[in-house]
Amino acid sequence: MNYLTRWQGHEVANWPVFGRLNSLRDELDRLFEPPFEALTRSSQLLSGWTPALDVYEDKDNVTVKAEVPGMKREEIEVSLHDGALTISGERKNENKHEGAEVYRSERFVGRFQRTVSLPSPIASDKVKAQYKDGILTITLPKTEEAKPRQIDVSVS
Amino acid sequence: MPTTKERQTTTTANNARREEYVVPEVNIFETKDGYVLEAEMPGVNKQGLEITLEGNEITIVGHRDNDSIPGELLFRERRLADYRRVFELDPAIETSKISAKTDQGVLTLTLPKSEKVKPRKIRVDD
Numbered sequence: 001m002n003y004l005t006r007w008q009g010h011e012v013a014n015w016p017v018f019g020r021l022n023s024l025r026d027e028l029d030r031l032f033e034p035p036f037e038a039l040t041r042s043s044q045l046l047s048g049w050t051p052a053l054d055v056y057e058d059k060d061n062v063t064v065k066a067e068v069p070g071m072k073r074e075e076i077e078v079s080l081h082d083g084a085l086t087i088s089g090e091r092k093n094e095n096k097h098e099g100a101e102v103y104r105s106e107r108f109v110g111r112f113q114r115t116v117s118l119p120s121p122i123a124s125d126k127v128k129a130q131y132k133d134g135i136l137t138i139t140l141p142k143t144e145e146a147k148p149r150q151i152d153v154s155v156s
Numbered sequence: 157m158p159t160t161k162e163r164q165t166t167t168t169a170n171n172a173r174r175e176e177y178v179v180p181e182v183n184i185f186e187t188k189d190g191y192v193l194e195a196e197m198p199g200v201n202k203q204g205l206e207i208t209l210e211g212n213e214i215t216i217v218g219h220r221d222n223d224s225i226p227g228e229l230l231f232r233e234r235r236l237a238d239y240r241r242v243f244e245l246d247p248a249i250e251t252s253k254i255s256a257k258t259d260q261g262v263l264t265l266t267l268p269k270s271e272k273v274k275p276r277k278i279r280v281d282d
Contacts (some may be wrong), residue, residue: 052235067234069260100186
């Protein structure tokens with residue numbers, strides 16, 4: 001009986017050491033993360049969340065595609081002002097896993113805003129935005145005046 | 157024990173053969189019932205996901221649903237390669253009960269712990 005009590009005491013005293021070893025291992029994992037990833041992440045830390053975006057143009061439209069995963073449609077705002085398109089929004093910190101231990105937290109939380117100047121005048125009343133699979137696609141039709149036009153040459 | 161020690165993936169032969177992958181950003185939580193892993197993979201829908209379990213490693217691959225390119229590219233920041241990341245699982249995870257769902261480019265994996273390792277209160281009888 002005496003023996004059992006002493007053994008249990010020993011086991012309990014050991015636990016905090018395990019905890020410390022685990023966090024040491026986490027530290028080491030972090031040290032060996034690919035440098036490129038660490039770089040982009042720290043640069044984003046300085047500037048906040050800057051979703052990646054692409055801009056395309058064809059003869060009728062300018063198209064902007066932005067990566068904003070895990071948002072709700074109503075949390076995204078799109079506005080057009082002085083030939084510039086602004087996309088903004090906020091991802092709230094949902095406390096879905098309250099009391100949970102966090103092992104990795106790489107996803108961004110908070111506000112973002114991006115502005116791109118558009119290469120052509122836009123018919124602002126015809127702009128369409130679609131949000132699918134975490135990608136926001138904004139289609140901005142050019143004004144009639146801005147579209148390239150073919151002029152028929154009549155032969156007399 | 158953290159689940160989710162990540163395996164270094166850059167040196168595997170498999171990876172060298174294929175084109176470069178984008179490493180998705182993840183959040184990992186541990187609750188008393190198990191782990192939750194969220195991975196950001198914009199442009200990937202249900203059809204593009206490939207999750208494989210081998211031994212104590214789980215591999216997440218996301219193929220982008222690359223729709224038609226709308227014209228000439230003026231400005232690029234997005235990387236269009238597929239996503240891939242490998243995690244080593246905590247042996248406490250009941251692998252047959254892992255479930256996955258995806259919503260607006262975020263994959264959520266639920267990895268429950270097996271019943272025998274969940275913390276349990278033991279009642280003291282009189």
